[in-house]
Amino acid sequence: MSxxxxxxxxxxxxxxxxxxxxxxxxALYLARGTAHQAIHxxxxxxxxxxxxxxxxxxxxxxxxxxxxxxxxxAAGREAKERLVEREFVRVGDTVRKDLASYPDMQRRxxxxxxxxxxxxxxxxxVPPEAPGWAQAVEVxxxxxxxxxGGVDILSDIHKSMVKAHAEAxxxxxxxxxxxxxxxxxxxxxxxxxxxxxxxxxxxxxxxLERAVAIDRHMEEYGAIVRGEDRAVTVLSSSSVVYFFVSxxxxxxxxxxxxxxxxxIARPMAEMVGGTSFIGAFRTADIAALVIIMVEVSMxxxxxxxxxxxxxxxxxxxxxDKMRVRMMLVTFVILLLMASIEAGLAYxxxxxxxxxxxTSSVLRGDAVAVVNQHLWITTAAQMGMGFILxxxxxxxxxxxxxxxxxxxxxxxxxxxxxxxxxxxxxxVLGNGSRHxxxxxxxxxxxxxxxxxxxETRMALAAAEEAAADAAEARAHRVDVESWQRQxxxx
Amino acid sequence: xxxxxxxxxxxxxxxxACGSSxxxxxxxxxxxxxxxxxxxxxxxxxxxxxxxxxxxxxADSIAVARIDSGSFTEKxxxxxxxxxxxxxxxxxxxxxxxxxxxxxxxxxxxxxxxDITGGLLQALEFLKEKDTGRKEILxxxxxxxxxxxxxxxxxxxxxxxxxxxxxxxxxxxxxxNFDPREYLSxxxxxxxKVEQGGGHWRVIxxxxxxxxxx
Numbered sequence: 001m002s003x004x005x006x007x008x009x010x011x012x013x014x015x016x017x018x019x020x021x022x023x024x025x026x027a028l029y030l031a032r033g034t035a036h037q038a039i040h041x042x043x044x045x046x047x048x049x050x051x052x053x054x055x056x057x058x059x060x061x062x063x064x065x066x067x068x069x070x071x072x073x074a075a076g077r078e079a080k081e082r083l084v085e086r087e088f089v090r091v092g093d094t095v096r097k098d099l100a101s102y103p104d105m106q107r108r109x110x111x112x113x114x115x116x117x118x119x120x121x122x123x124x125x126v127p128p129e130a131p132g133w134a135q136a137v138e139v140x141x142x143x144x145x146x147x148x149g150g151v152d153i154l155s156d157i158h159k160s161m162v163k164a165h166a167e168a169x170x171x172x173x174x175x176x177x178x179x180x181x182x183x184x185x186x187x188x189x190x191x192x193x194x195x196x197x198x199x200x201x202x203x204x205x206x207x208l209e210r211a212v213a214i215d216r217h218m219e220e221y222g223a224i225v226r227g228e229d230r231a232v233t234v235l236s237s238s239s240v241v242y243f244f245v246s247x248x249x250x251x252x253x254x255x256x257x258x259x260x261x262x263x264i265a266r267p268m269a270e271m272v273g274g275t276s277f278i279g280a281f282r283t284a285d286i287a288a289l290v291i292i293m294v295e296v297s298m299x300x301x302x303x304x305x306x307x308x309x310x311x312x313x314x315x316x317x318x319x320d321k322m323r324v325r326m327m328l329v330t331f332v333i334l335l336l337m338a339s340i341e342a343g344l345a346y347x348x349x350x351x352x353x354x355x356x357x358t359s360s361v362l363r364g365d366a367v368a369v370v371n372q373h374l375w376i377t378t379a380a381q382m383g384m385g386f387i388l389x390x391x392x393x394x395x396x397x398x399x400x401x402x403x404x405x406x407x408x409x410x411x412x413x414x415x416x417x418x419x420x421x422x423x424x425x426x427v428l429g430n431g432s433r434h435x436x437x438x439x440x441x442x443x444x445x446x447x448x449x450x451x452x453x454e455t456r457m458a459l460a461a462a463e464e465a466a467a468d469a470a471e472a473r474a475h476r477v478d479v480e481s482w483q484r485q486x487x488x489x
Numbered sequence: 490x491x492x493x494x495x496x497x498x499x500x501x502x503x504x505x506a507c508g509s510s511x512x513x514x515x516x517x518x519x520x521x522x523x524x525x526x527x528x529x530x531x532x533x534x535x536x537x538x539x540x541x542x543x544x545x546x547x548a549d550s551i552a553v554a555r556i557d558s559g560s561f562t563e564k565x566x567x568x569x570x571x572x573x574x575x576x577x578x579x580x581x582x583x584x585x586x587x588x589x590x591x592x593x594x595x596x597x598x599x600x601x602x603x604d605i606t607g608g609l610l611q612a613l614e615f616l617k618e619k620d621t622g623r624k625e626i627l628x629x630x631x632x633x634x635x636x637x638x639x640x641x642x643x644x645x646x647x648x649x650x651x652x653x654x655x656x657x658x659x660x661x662x663x664x665x666n667f668d669p670r671e672y673l674s675x676x677x678x679x680x681x682k683v684e685q686g687g688g689h690w691r692v693i694x695x696x697x698x699x700x701x702x703x
Contacts, residue, residue, distance in 0.1 A: 266576070273574035275548030277513055351576055358580040362539040362587055 029450040036440050043436025050429030054422045061418035068411035069232055073224055075404055076235040080221040091210045098203040105196055112189040119186050123179040243405035249398035257292050260388045264288045267347035295337050299393030302330040309400040338389040345385030349378045516550040516621030517541050518612035522630030523555045528599035534629045535594045544703040547572050547579040550619045553590055557600030558637045561607030567593045605634045606642035624652040631660045632675055649688025656692045
């Protein structure tokens with residue numbers, strides 16, 4: 001029904017419109033109470049729904065945060081255990097290295113000390129014998145000089161004394177020389193003792209330093225085990241840093257893999273054909289990609305066998321003998337792959353030259369220019385083909401860090417998203433309630449005329465009621481006063 | 490468990506095989522007009538052939554045939570090859586092909602009549618047989634058909650579905666200069682014939698701008 005038809009029930013459309021408007025307003029006024037209830041119910045339901053959803057999302061966020069915290073603490077605990085274990089291994093190595101030679105060192109030290117003691121005993125300075133002649137000389141000196149026989153005696157005594165002195169001096173010199181020789185012989189022993197004790201000191205200092213590091217790690221480990229907030233914060237920020245750093249390194253490694261792919265994709269066409277496709281991709285490209293992926297996998301296994309990474313617990317749990325075998329096998333496969341890649345890189349250069357020659361022939365060029373330094377690029381390509389597989393082995397380290405930190409970072413992101421969602425839902429819930437009130441006001445806005453009349457009527461009715469009440473009160477007062485007068489009379 | 494794994498592997502292979510069923514290679518058939526005065530233009534055809542060879546990939550097919558009095562015959566094919574899927578072998582084939590074409594260009598003699606329709610029919614047969622993913626017929630001609638007595642080429646059902654037909658170096662004849670409508674109507678007639686057969690028609694006269702070709 002069009003508007004013109006609607007307004008055609010009277011000859012005058014404005015009159016029809018006015019009648020319709022009056023009818024509509026009347027209908028809306030009559031339905032006002034029900035409409036208000038409906039609006040209120042609708043928006044209240046919406047508000048409750050949003051608040052409930054916000055509450056549910058908040059709960060989910062709390063559960064996720066708790067789980068993330070557990071994951072973070074578990075990862076931190078594991079990392080710390082590894083660190084402490086490694087420190088203990090280092091301490092063990094130091095102690096084993098020094099203690100293994102300790103009996104030998106002790107024996108050598110004891111021997112050196114015994115030798116020094118013996119030499120020291122031998123080197124005791126023996127004072128020269130006191131001349132037994134001194135008293136005799138004094139007596140002889142007191143003899144009267146006129147006695148000529150005394151002069152001869154003195155002369156003989158002098159001679160004997162000079163001779164005895166010379167012999168004593170000779171003996172003393174000889175003894176001193178022997179003592180000096182003994183002392184000289186003690187020098188190497190002293191040096192040996194000094195060196196040995198220096199080494200022991202160094203080892204002890206190293207062990208003490210390791211002990212300090214272990215103490216620090218154990219303190220942090222304790223904080224993690226107790227689940228302290230500080231430890232969680234530190235682990236969380238560390239995870240984010242590790243995530244970005246490992247992502248950066250992985251991006252670099254991906255670029256390396258892309259170069260590797262470029263090196264071998266073209267010559268792979270010679271092996272598997274250049275025209276077969278698997279889906280939308282050339283088989284040669286897929287084959288090149290598979291080779292690179294196999295190299296990366298071998299690198300992962302090698303790193304696992306070396307216990308540098310711990311992505312596969314099965315490999316870590318293998319016996320040492322088996323691990324060494326696995327290490328050798330993966331290394332040999334990698335070596336073969338690298339050799340194959342070097343060969344393919346050489347083949348690539350040959351193919352390029354062939355294509356250039358063909359293009360030259362097809363262009364009609366008389367003589368193709370031969371680059372004298374072509375061997376440099378060929379050698380560089382071969383070198384890259386050989387080295388890149390080994391370089392890709394180290395992808396395992398950032399990959400492990402990336403995988404481990406990814407869980408935490410994803411958890412943090414999910415928590416952030418859930419928090420925003422919960423906030424949004426809460427805002428929507430509150431907004432819905434206010435919107436309901438606003439809609440009621442808008443509804444009343446359409447009915448401002450009857451509502452104004454209603455208000456006026458209500459006011460008039462209230463005034464009339466007040467007047468009636470006042471009159472009734474006055475009447476009651478009159479009656480009460482009359483009754484009192486009657487009672488008094 | 491093993492059976493299940495094998496079944497999954499077979500399914501993956503089948504999926505891969507399904508994906509690779511559509512051929513990705515290109516088939517090119519080049520018709521070189523050797524009739525009358527156009528034979529002098531043949532040396533330019535060598536440029537086109539070399540260009541086509543440089544653009545073709547391993548496993549692509551190419552054939553060069555001449556248009557003369559009766560072109561619907563295998564004898565008119567000067568050289569044809571389907572390149573090996575190994576790039577090095579394909580390069581050798583390209584060089585050998587180029588030398589065969591060079592020999593033909595040197596020894597080409599003018600023909601009295603021009604059987605373009607017969608050549609097109611032969612080209613369609615060749616491309617249909619090769620079943621390449623992309624099919625191109627390159628016609629190096631002035632597109633003026635002149636049939637010898639006894640040759641019937643009218644109302645032949647030419648199926649150009651999925652075939653790109655490119656007319657190259659369509660030179661103007663002396664009569665075209667008098668009345669250009671003749672030239673235009675000749676090209677329109679060929680366009681109509683190709684498009685009615687379900688093909689796609691193009692004309693390239695500037696041989697220095699062959700980038701859009703192949």
